[in-house]
Amino acid sequence: MGSIILFIFSLILRLISANQSFWLDEGASIMFARLPLFSFFTSIAGDFHPPLYYLILHFWLPLAGRTEWLIRLPNVIFGALCIPVFYWLLKQVLGKEKKRFAMIGAVLLMVNPLHIYYSAELRMYSLNALLSLFSWLYLLKALKDKNNDHHPWRIFTIFTVLNFYTFYGSFFNSLAQFLFIFWQHRSKLKPLLICNLVAVILFLPWLPTLLKQLAGGGYLTKVLPGWSELSGNLSPKSLGLIMAKFTFGRITLANKSAYAIFVAGISLYFLLCSYLASLSKEGRVFLVWFYSSIAIAILVSLRTPILGYWRYIFLLPAFIAIIVIGLSNLPQTAANLNIFLVFFVFILGNGVFLLTPGLHREDWRSAAQIISKDNSISIVNFPDVFAPLKFYASGVYFYPDQISLGKMRPDLDQSLPLVLKGKTSIFVFDYLSDLSDKKRSILRWLKEAGFKQLATRNVNGVGFIYEFTAPK
Numbered sequence: 001m002g003s004i005i006l007f008i009f010s011l012i013l014r015l016i017s018a019n020q021s022f023w024l025d026e027g028a029s030i031m032f033a034r035l036p037l038f039s040f041f042t043s044i045a046g047d048f049h050p051p052l053y054y055l056i057l058h059f060w061l062p063l064a065g066r067t068e069w070l071i072r073l074p075n076v077i078f079g080a081l082c083i084p085v086f087y088w089l090l091k092q093v094l095g096k097e098k099k100r101f102a103m104i105g106a107v108l109l110m111v112n113p114l115h116i117y118y119s120a121e122l123r124m125y126s127l128n129a130l131l132s133l134f135s136w137l138y139l140l141k142a143l144k145d146k147n148n149d150h151h152p153w154r155i156f157t158i159f160t161v162l163n164f165y166t167f168y169g170s171f172f173n174s175l176a177q178f179l180f181i182f183w184q185h186r187s188k189l190k191p192l193l194i195c196n197l198v199a200v201i202l203f204l205p206w207l208p209t210l211l212k213q214l215a216g217g218g219y220l221t222k223v224l225p226g227w228s229e230l231s232g233n234l235s236p237k238s239l240g241l242i243m244a245k246f247t248f249g250r251i252t253l254a255n256k257s258a259y260a261i262f263v264a265g266i267s268l269y270f271l272l273c274s275y276l277a278s279l280s281k282e283g284r285v286f287l288v289w290f291y292s293s294i295a296i297a298i299l300v301s302l303r304t305p306i307l308g309y310w311r312y313i314f315l316l317p318a319f320i321a322i323i324v325i326g327l328s329n330l331p332q333t334a335a336n337l338n339i340f341l342v343f344f345v346f347i348l349g350n351g352v353f354l355l356t357p358g359l360h361r362e363d364w365r366s367a368a369q370i371i372s373k374d375n376s377i378s379i380v381n382f383p384d385v386f387a388p389l390k391f392y393a394s395g396v397y398f399y400p401d402q403i404s405l406g407k408m409r410p411d412l413d414q415s416l417p418l419v420l421k422g423k424t425s426i427f428v429f430d431y432l433s434d435l436s437d438k439k440r441s442i443l444r445w446l447k448e449a450g451f452k453q454l455a456t457r458n459v460n461g462v463g464f465i466y467e468f469t470a471p472k
Contacts (some may be wrong), residue, residue, distance in 0.1 A: 001101065003084035010080035010110045010336055014119040017354065018069040023362035023461060026388030027120035030071075035055035052165035053124035060346055066391075072120050079119020079126035084111045085133045088133045088315045090324075093282050096373050098328055104339055105324040109317060113249025113349035118313045125313040128167035132314040135159040136289065139177055139192075143185050150191075157195040163201045168210075172293040174199075180288040195420050232308030234301040242294070243267045245309040246319050249349040250359055270319070273326030283325040290318040362461030366427075368392035370465055371455055376425035381437045387427070408441055416445070423470065426451065430464040 008108045022030065028047070032054045035043050040058070044051055056074060064071040085366040086109050090102035109115055119126045135156055139145035142152035163170035174196060181192050232238045247266045253259035274291075277283030293315055301307050323342060327335045353359050368389060371378045377397050382388060383405060399419050403409045420426060428442055443466065447453070457465045 003087060006083045006087060006110060007080050010083040011076065012081050013110065013350075014076045015069060017117070017360070018120040019073045020120075021363045021365035022068060022070065022122060022388050022391060023364065024387060026361075027364065027389070027391055029054065029057060029122045030061070030391050031387045033061055041209070045209050045259055048168075049124060050168065050206060051073045051126055052162065054125075057122070067302060070218075072122055075122060075126045076119055078130045079115065082115070082119075082130050082133055082317065085130065085137060086321075087135045087396075089133060089140070089317070090321060092137065092144075094319075094325070098282070101324050101328045105320055107260075108320050108324065108339075108342060108346065111343065111346045111350065112246075112316060112320065113244050113251075113346055113353060114309075115313065115316050115337075116350060117250055117353070118310065124167045125310065126445060127315040128163060128170060129316065131159050131163040131166060132170065132173045132251070133317055135163060135173065135177070136285070140285070142191070143188055146178070153195055154190050157198050160196065160199040161202045164199060165206065169314060171298075172287045172296045173267075173289075173314060174298055176289050176292040179292045180285055181287065184284060200218060205376040225278060227460045231305040232261055232301070232305060232311070234298060235307040235344075238301075238307035238309075239294075239298075240264070240267055242307070242309045242312060246316060247345060247349070250352055251349055251356075252359075270323065273323045275331045277322045278328030279329050280325065283322060286318045286325065290315050310322050322385075354419050358460060362388070363459050364388035364462060367459045367462045370459070371396055371427045373425045375423055376427060377419060377423045378427040378429065379438075379442055380429045380431070381433045381442060382431075383464050386431065402436065406436050408437070412445070417449075420451075420470065426468040426470070428463070428466040428468065430466065431462055 032040075032044055032047060035058070037058070041051065041055070044054060060074055061071065064073065069076075083106050087102055087106035091099060116127075118129075127319045134274060138152045138156040138159065139339070142156055145152055160170075160174060163173065169432070178192065178196070181189055189287050232445050240260075240328075244259075244263040247270075248262075274287060277287060290456070293312070297306060324339070327338045327342075329335075330338065364386070372393055372395070377399055378389075378393075379399045379401055380389075381401060383400050383402045385400065397419075399416070401409055401412060403443045409415065426446065430440075430445070433440060446468050451468040452471065453466060455467045457467070459465060
């Protein structure tokens with residue numbers, strides 16, 4: 001009964017912001033999911049994710065129509081399911097003596113602002129988090145089994161395979177499981193290796209596509225110098241942001257010094273909780289899960305930037321478990337006060353996010369309404385139309401002014417006058433121009449050609465949209 005109540009409340013909390021506009025990456029999810037199956041697997045090689053989530057979305061989209069919260073509903077359900085599964089996992093680890101801390105941990109994950117946000121994100125992160133939790137749950141069930149029952153190992157293998165096909169970060173999860181078994185349960189190393197071997201064999205059909213994706217993985221960092229930092233390069237800032245965002249969600253303080261102090265404080269608090277959790281055997285599994293996954297990610301980041309905090313939503317349960325187990329080792333009054341403090345910070349993070357529209361997702365829905373005028377054209381500083389506009393403004397004529405990222409079209413002077421001829425409204429998106437065209441070449445071209453600027457609109461997350469009209 002407790003698990004059902006946890007799921008229902010978690011579902012409600014995650015539906016609150018589920019009707020926000022789709023942003024750039026979510027638009028990409030829809031774009032890939034809309035592909036016909038015969039071209040799906042070849043086209044997805046241009047992305048850097050496995051196919052399972054996109055396949056689920058492919059079959060869901062025709063049922064969901066065009067309503068944002070309904071399209072996001074499977075993600076919301078995946079996210080809400082994480083809470084009862086986390087509760088079961090904590091109960092299994094903590095036992096009867098600390099059973100109440102299992103419920104406390106589940107409630108904290110339920111109200112965690114970052115988990116709520118990414119449960120409503122039209123990406124693979126909530127599914128990855130759910131599958132990771134299930135894999136740990138059945139791994140621990142297999143370790144406790146004294147009857148040599150292979151059933152938990154089989155289910156563990158199924159969830160591992162599904163996770164491999166959902167998100168490549170799942171390999172970090174599997175490596176963390178190997179390190180945990182090697183350290184704490186070496187006698188179970190053989191069945192673990194067999195299960196992972198089966199999972200890898202079942203993943204082999206996708207391996208050629210993964211190799212293609214890896215070959216093209218450094219393209220963005222080469223052509224867009226600023227992309228490395230956005231993607232999470234190896235730096236104290238990226239590591240600190242993981243701790244801060246896991247705690248306060250998508251909130252960022254305007255004062256950089258104050259935010260740095262906040263990040264440092266959160267990091268020190270979590271390190272203290274980690275030390276306290278290490279004093280009891282119950283904390284070991286979560287400490288290995290969290291810290292070894294981060295360590296592996298740091299090693300990979302020596303070659304390619306992958307330390308963006310959003311990639312590690314699957315570690316949020318371990319993060320919260322470390323805090324709860326660590327605080328459970330304090331005297332009861334101190335433990336209760338600290339748990340209330342963590343709960344308050346999570347609630348505060350949700351409140352600030354909901355009441356601050358500027359923190360919400362990029363509002364491409366409003367941008368599409370602005371540009372959807374008769375006899376208009378929209379220009380983007382990009383080689384293709386931004387993915388959300390394909391969903392929200394499919395009837396609008398677009399002109400991408402770049403032949404490849406950061407490289408303007410060589411026929412700009414010839415082709416642009418032709419496409420502008422007879423247009424009463426010309427809209428120019430400034431989105432990503434700081435990365436793709438710092439000189440704002442297209443704005444300069446229009447002004448030099450005598451086009452008159454009528455208005456400038458600043459759309460949340462999308463940035464400036466400039467409206468021009470042709471010279472008389």
